[in-house]
Amino acid sequence: MRRKIYIPVLLLGTTLACSTIKPNATQNKQEMPVATESVLPTIDTVYKETAENEPVIESDTLAFLKLNNVDVRYDLNDIINPNFSNNLDSLLHLWYIEHTDSQYSTKKLNSNIALSDSVYINRLKAVPSLIDLSFNKIVENYIKLYSEKRRSQVEYMMGLSEYYFPIFEAILDKEGLPQELKYLPIIESALNPKALSRAGASGLWQFMYGTGKMYKLNINSFVDERRDPIKSSYAAVKYLKDMYKVYGNWHLVIAAYNCGPGNVNKAIRRSGGKRNYWDIYYRLPRETRGYVPAFIAAIYTFNYHKEHNLYPKKSNFPIACDTLMIDETLHFDQVSKVINIPKEQLRDLNPQYRADILPGDKAYSLKLPLEFTSKFIDLQDSIFSYKKDYYFSQKDKVVNPRDRYQRFAHVAPKNKAKVYYKVKPGDAVGLIASWFHVRTSDLRYWNNIRRNLIKVGQKLVVYVPKSKLAYYSNFNQMNFVQKQATLGKSASTKKSATNITSTQKYDGSYIYYTVRRGDNFWTIAKKFPGVSNYDIMKLNNIKDARSLKVGQKLRIKRKS
Known part of the structure; x- marks a missing residue:
């Protein structure tokens, strides 16, 4: 990629011509605000x-x-x-x-x-x-x-x-x-x-x-x-x-x-x-x-x-400087090491940069002594590439923010053991969190889950107390009823059955559910044990979980 470096020259050691231009003397006659005496x-x-x-x-x-x-x-x-x-x-x-x-x-x-x-x-x-x-x-x-x-x-x-x-x-x-x-x-x-x-x-x-x-x-x-x-x-x-x-x-x-x-x-x-x-x-x-x-x-x-008898003390500011416009991330150390200019001089000529860094989100000015300007231009590729991974690490940055399944390195809780759980049909984020006695937000954070979307067969990381590692490891071999039983709940469908009124209709092996205000795929899936939010989306050929609308009819097939 070819970098754009604009070079407006500003010679600072030269006395500029001074002209006396009278400012606009039009006065504003507005009443002054009343002050408390x-x-x-x-x-x-x-x-x-x-x-x-x-x-x-x-x-x-x-x-x-x-x-x-x-x-x-x-x-x-x-x-x-x-x-x-x-x-x-x-x-x-x-x-x-x-x-x-x-x-x-x-x-x-x-x-x-x-x-x-x-x-x-x-x-x-x-x-x-x-x-x-x-x-x-x-x-x-x-x-x-x-x-x-x-x-x-x-x-x-x-x-x-x-x-x-x-x-x-x-x-x-x-x-x-x-x-x-x-x-x-x-x-x-x-x-x-x-x-x-x-x-x-x-x-x-x-x-x-x-x-x-x-x-x-x-x-x-x-x-x-x-x-x-x-x-x-x-x-x-x-x-x-x-x-x-x-x-x-x-x-x-x-x-x-x-x-x-x-x-x-x-x-x-x-x-x-x-x-x-x-x-x-x-x-x-x-x-x-x-x-x-x-x-x-x-x-x-x-x-x-x-x-x-007062006379100027000569400062070490250069007689003449050039200003370069930089549109890429740059650290003062990179400039200092490659063209051998003192970093302190860079700081004094560019005091606006708090962390010795030009952020690169737009074009920023870099002022250099005149004798270093040509060196910077000649060696710019070496300057920008000098220890770039060290000064601007990309390890924790998402390469493609639009990829909802992009992995990132989360911080593991201290004094906890790691368990992998394989998602089964009928599972939901909230249910899995309750079985493992963790917060839903933590489960989403550990696995980079967006909008509670998970897939059947997906492996989720869960952190549990070390003393209960063997207990939670057995959850992969349990069925839905057994996992609900660990919470003291049965897999009864009484609650769901009471809600099957005018909003739900049976048609052979499918149920037709009419979306109501406040519904999302996860809350709808909770009404039908054995059905996950992903199952509902797949069955109705829906790819965007945000496209759900009030009054929309969804076809749902209960899983045994």
């Missing part, structure tokens, strides 16, 4: 409480802020959530961070650079951005977190951004969204595609399971497309577009991305309908308050890293 201090009270702990703003600074159209609520302040600071450390556990070139080390010289507020404000104003880059003490706190307290992590992220940002930029440009949104994964996951939050959010863009499925991301035992840099980026862009249609304000969109639109709507409602992020700041969940300030701080830090 909670007991919270008023915004004015919060400002006063905050201001008591802060130095008084000098008149020159305040005049500068007003002159540059900067929000005069400069005294807004808040401590940085410890969880946000600690989450940056998770990036260090990745393979490609542990193998970073040591020559790209953090420069300690002049790491703490004292800057006036006006410097920060002018620098933020100089950044070309469709998103408002406000400045206040909260933003300043996050800038100092990045530029002073978490310098090493920032340099790692800057190195990784050389690989991931071109992906984000191309998708944002294609969808007409601001390029600055490429910094969101910095805040969400610290550019760790395998990041998993305590709440269950996963991937670069931190999608929850439900939201990921809503935006058509494939999530199963083998694949989690929330970790796929390209597919998750498209899903994130769709989500951001949907949120912008609701709010028409990028600060609120970014906040909603983190805590959900429900919490943003509650904050707006509790603030008297205000739709400025800084007006609803203290009404948002605590973990979300610092989300927009951290986003602004990330943009500042990445644009002015040299001014703070």
Whole structure:
């Protein structure tokens, strides 16, 4: 069989051209859902409480802020959530961070650079951005977190951004969204595609399971497309577009991305309908308050890293990659062993595969360094055949699922002995199970019986207590009456005779039975001792047990 391998080339080491395309600014004026009011201090009270702990703003600074159209609520302040600071450390556990070139080390010289507020404000104003880059003490706190307290992590992220940002930029440009949104994964996951939050959010863009499925991301035992840099980026862009249609304000969109639109709507409602992020700041969940300030701080830090002696740490991501589309089951070990590529590198380039396996139920992407692509194509037959039986065993798989009599290896019960019973005329699955004191479901499982269909002469496996092996082995020599006697029952036909009314008619040596609602071949056979369901089907030339219909007349011949 000739395999189809599609090769869309994606060169990831090249800086892609960035164009600023304004998104559709049409705002949805729908009424925000009513939220239950909670007991919270008023915004004015919060400002006063905050201001008591802060130095008084000098008149020159305040005049500068007003002159540059900067929000005069400069005294807004808040401590940085410890969880946000600690989450940056998770990036260090990745393979490609542990193998970073040591020559790209953090420069300690002049790491703490004292800057006036006006410097920060002018620098933020100089950044070309469709998103408002406000400045206040909260933003300043996050800038100092990045530029002073978490310098090493920032340099790692800057190195990784050389690989991931071109992906984000191309998708944002294609969808007409601001390029600055490429910094969101910095805040969400610290550019760790395998990041998993305590709440269950996963991937670069931190999608929850439900939201990921809503935006058509494939999530199963083998694949989690929330970790796929390209597919998750498209899903994130769709989500951001949907949120912008609701709010028409990028600060609120970014906040909603983190805590959900429900919490943003509650904050707006509790603030008297205000739709400025800084007006609803203290009404948002605590973990979300610092989300927009951290986003602004990330943009500042990445644009002015040299001014703070921050430099990218080179990662081991390849400069250029190709993407192959694979439509056959494949294990990373097969690729690694044949073309000599480290399996860890395969995992880092393809983080969406949970078990190192491409399932093969459809075409899946496999990203490889450019120098390994031609080797894969040349050796693809060897790759797919390498230890195939070991990685993808076919022992327990049904070759033809439509074959109802296909054998399969069942699990034998412990401490039980195996007995073979040969089916005789008049036998039924339920009767055999009762004679051997086993469950009908177990008898069907041991013998792969479907719809209770058995044949005369068929050998059935039955597991019985070892102490009664000789007793049950004698059942092959017993007739129907003797086997019924072991249950304390006679082979009397009184019960069947009482039911022979208008639904049953005798015609010489045959009985004609009219099918009623709820009947099947097994229940009908039970009414006539000595007759099996297979006998009824054979006598009436019926091959499909599911074809039985109410009102249908069946010819039955009693067996002696």
